Every structure is written in C-alpha cells, then in structure tokens.
Amino acid sequence: MKVGIPKEMINNESRVGMTPAGVFELVKNNHTVYVQSGAGNGSGFLNIDYQQAGAIVLDTIGQVYAMSDMIVKVKEPVKEEYAYVQRGQIVFTYFHFASSEVLAEAMIDRKGVCIAYETVEDEDGSLPLLTPMSEVAGRMAIQQGAKYLEKPEKGRGVLLGGVPGVAPGRVLVLGAGVVGIQAAKMAAGLGAHVTILDINMKRLRYVNDVMPSHVVTEFSNEFNIRKHIKDHDLIVGGILLKGAKAPKIITRDMLKDMRPGTVIVDVAVDQGGCVETTRPTTHENPVYIVDDVVHYCVTNMPGAVPHTSTMALTNVTLPYVVKLANLGWERACQKDASLQKGLNIVKGKVIRKEILEAFKWQALDD
Numbered sequence: 001m002k003v004g005i006p007k008e009m010i011n012n013e014s015r016v017g018m019t020p021a022g023v024f025e026l027v028k029n030n031h032t033v034y035v036q037s038g039a040g041n042g043s044g045f046l047n048i049d050y051q052q053a054g055a056i057v058l059d060t061i062g063q064v065y066a067m068s069d070m071i072v073k074v075k076e077p078v079k080e081e082y083a084y085v086q087r088g089q090i091v092f093t094y095f096h097f098a099s100s101e102v103l104a105e106a107m108i109d110r111k112g113v114c115i116a117y118e119t120v121e122d123e124d125g126s127l128p129l130l131t132p133m134s135e136v137a138g139r140m141a142i143q144q145g146a147k148y149l150e151k152p153e154k155g156r157g158v159l160l161g162g163v164p165g166v167a168p169g170r171v172l173v174l175g176a177g178v179v180g181i182q183a184a185k186m187a188a189g190l191g192a193h194v195t196i197l198d199i200n201m202k203r204l205r206y207v208n209d210v211m212p213s214h215v216v217t218e219f220s221n222e223f224n225i226r227k228h229i230k231d232h233d234l235i236v237g238g239i240l241l242k243g244a245k246a247p248k249i250i251t252r253d254m255l256k257d258m259r260p261g262t263v264i265v266d267v268a269v270d271q272g273g274c275v276e277t278t279r280p281t282t283h284e285n286p287v288y289i290v291d292d293v294v295h296y297c298v299t300n301m302p303g304a305v306p307h308t309s310t311m312a313l314t315n316v317t318l319p320y321v322v323k324l325a326n327l328g329w330e331r332a333c334q335k336d337a338s339l340q341k342g343l344n345i346v347k348g349k350v351i352r353k354e355i356l357e358a359f360k361w362q363a364l365d366d
C-alpha cells in the first residue's frame with residue numbers, strides 16, 4: 001500500500017503522523033511511504049531522517065494525498081485540505097466529528113474511509129489512542145504547576161519538593177484516571193505531598209497499592225474537596241465522565257478558601273473543565289488569575305512537547321497502521337474489533353450514531 005504523511009496544517013500544530021521508526025516498519029512490510037517535505041521538522045524529525053528510513057519525500061501536500069491509498073495524520077483535515085481527500089482513500093487521524101458538522105459533511109462528500117483515533121476502543125472500554133496524550137498532559141500538569149507556583153509567575157512561591165527543614169508543597173489531584181495517576185506520580189517524584197480524589201473505589205485501591213505513602217487517596221465529595229483546597233498549593237483537574245461535560249466540582253465560591261497564589265491546572269478543560277472559573281487558554285497565553293488563584297487551562301497541552309507527543313502517539317497508532325496497510329481497511333476491521341470501532345464515515349456513509357445524533361441527521365439506508 002502507498003501511505004502518505006502530510007504536514008499538519010492546523011495553526012501551531014507541530015506533531016506529525018509518523019516518525020522515521022514508523023516509516024522503517026512500513027517499508028520493511030513492503031509498503032511505500034510518502035512524506036511531505038518538512039512534515040516532521042516541528043517534532044525534530046528532518047527529511048533526511050525519513051529518507052534514511054526509506055520514505056520518499058514529496059514537495060507538496062497535494063502530491064502526498066494524490067499518491068497515497070492511506071493518509072496518516074494527527075489532527076482532522078482543515079478546510080483547505082478537504083478537496084485532497086479521494087474516494088475510497090483511508091484517512092487515519094483524530095477527527096472528533098461530533099464537534100464539527102462542516103468537517104463531517106465534507107468527509108461524506110469526499111467519500112473517503114475515515115477512521116478516527118479517538119473512537120478506536122478496546123474490549124474493556126479504554127481508548128488506546130487517546131491514552132498517551134492524557135499521559136503527556138498528566139505529567140506536564142506538574143511541570144507547569146511547579147513553574148506557576150513561583151513568585152514571579154504570581155504563584156505562592158512554593159518549591160514542590162521543599163528542602164531539608166522545610167515541608168514540601170502539597171498537590172491535590174482530582175481524578176485518579178490516566179491524567180491523575182501520571183500527575184500524582186510526577187508530583188510524588190519531586191517529593192511533594194499528594195492527595196488524590198476519585199469516586200471510583202477501584203481506581204483509589206489501585207493508587208493506594210502502587211504509590212508511595214506520601215500519596216494519599218480519599219473519596220471525592222464536596223466535603224473532602226472543601227477541606228483540601230484550603231491547604232494545597234497546586235490543584236490538578238483530571239476528571240472525566242465519558243461522553244459528558246465535566247462536572248464543576250470546584251465552584252466559584254471555593255476560590256476564596258484557597259490561599260492567594262494557589263495554582264489550578266485544569267487538564268479537563270477540553271471537556272469544559274471541572275472548575276467553575278475555567279476558560280480555555282493557549283500556549284501563547286496559558287494562565288489568568290481569578291480571586292488571586294492562578295488558572296492554567298491549555299486545551300492542547302501535549303502540543304507544547306511535540307517531540308515526545310509524536311513518539312507517544314505513533315507508538316500506539318503504528319500497529320494499526322501496519323495492519324491497515326497489510327490487510328486493507330475492510331479485512332483489518334473485520335479481524336480487529338477495536339479498529340472497527342474507529343470507522344466513522346465510510347465512502348459517504350455515517351457509521352457512528354454519535355455523529356448522526358450530534359447533528360440530528362437521519363440514518364441513510366444501505
């Protein structure tokens with residue numbers, strides 16, 4: 001199969017759909033890989049790295065789409081890209097169709113085979129192609145939180161690890177999912193005292209089993225949240241209710257109970273945030289202050305570390321890419337139930353009911 005890797009067109013997106021290691025694997029499986037010139041620059045992979053791995057570098061995005069049976073990307077195609085998608089061409093990327101009717105209509109119109117990373121789902125309900133980005137964001141939450149706790153950044157002026165003779169900082173993690181556990185691990189590694197809250201006892205038991213004793217678990221309820229926000233320096237929001245908006249478990253009135261310079265990193269901002277005063281921010285302007293509390297609410301945290309994020313993403317997408325290239329999409333999806341769930345729009349037909357529901361469309365008969 002001919003596989004194409006275009007350069008991402010979305011503003012400030014430096015990740016790329018495949019690393020040279022992925023190219024190497026596909027070429028080993030007798031496939032041809034076309035990479036748009038400069039596609040990997042932002043992630044630290046140069047044309048020469050791709051060529052040495054066996055790729056053919058093409059000058060324009062149009063050439064990459066025109067020559068390929070399958071396109072492997074990171075983000076959904078932007079408007080200027082729609083016309084490049086060909087009938088029957090596989091496009092494997094994050095689509096998030098339910099949030100863009102224009103995109104869904106365009107892909108129906110282009111009659112491509114759209115397989116969305118975010119709906120590939122394992123038997124246990126986990127989303128293997130979303131997990132690595134939560135891992136990156138969870139770890140970054142502590143890195144960013146530590147920075148904004150510094151006085152020149154308007155934080156409390158607390159060093160998370162403390163020093164001999166001075167108690168360490170205190171980190172409150174809301175949610176013991178992927179983001180929460182990675183955040184807790186990083187904070188504990190720095191020597192901070194960590195309190196982690198969840199409503200799922202299984203998750204709390206797991207955390208209790210695997211984390212050191214300075215990571216303390218408690219059940220998440222309003223009483224405990226009100227108690228802990230008073231004496232924690234950094235609060236990380238990592239909660240998720242699948243398919244729903246995040247509940248606002250920190251309300252506006254609670255801010256006055258926090259000490260001035262407390263930092264909130266609301267990672268759940270992409271689902272609306274779990275703090276009432278959360279509003280989306282960007283890497284250019286990541287923080288704002290409400291009632292002396294610093295809010296960091298960047299919606300695409302992994303975008304700040306594209307080298308790491310690209311590798312983390314492609315580690316998990318590559319086995320599916322190889323399967324799709326070796327078997328073709330129909331056989332690959334027949335053989336792999338997780339991948340089958342990734343089928344969203346196929347040759348003009350909407351497969352996932354969430355897309356129909358999002359835009360109140362009627363299902364078309366076969």
Ligand SMILES: NC(=O)c1ccc[n+]([C@@H]2O[C@H](COP(=O)([O-])OP(=O)(O)OC[C@H]3O[C@@H](n4cnc5c(N)ncnc54)[C@H](O)[C@@H]3O)[C@@H](O)[C@H]2O)c1
Pocket residue numbers: 131133134135137174175176177178179180197198199200203220238239240241246247249266267268269270271298299300301302
């Ligand atoms: N901002 C970014 O760049 C970025 C990047 C990756 C993920 N995210 C977001 O981070 C959030 C968390 O993702 P995840 O992968 O860790 O999800 P996850 O499903 O692994 O974990 C969510 C956890 O929240 C818990 N939870 C639900 N309600 C709760 C409550 N009231 N109190 C405490 N805990 C509660 C759940 O039991 C679960 O353990 C999601 O909204 C995700 O979209 C944001």
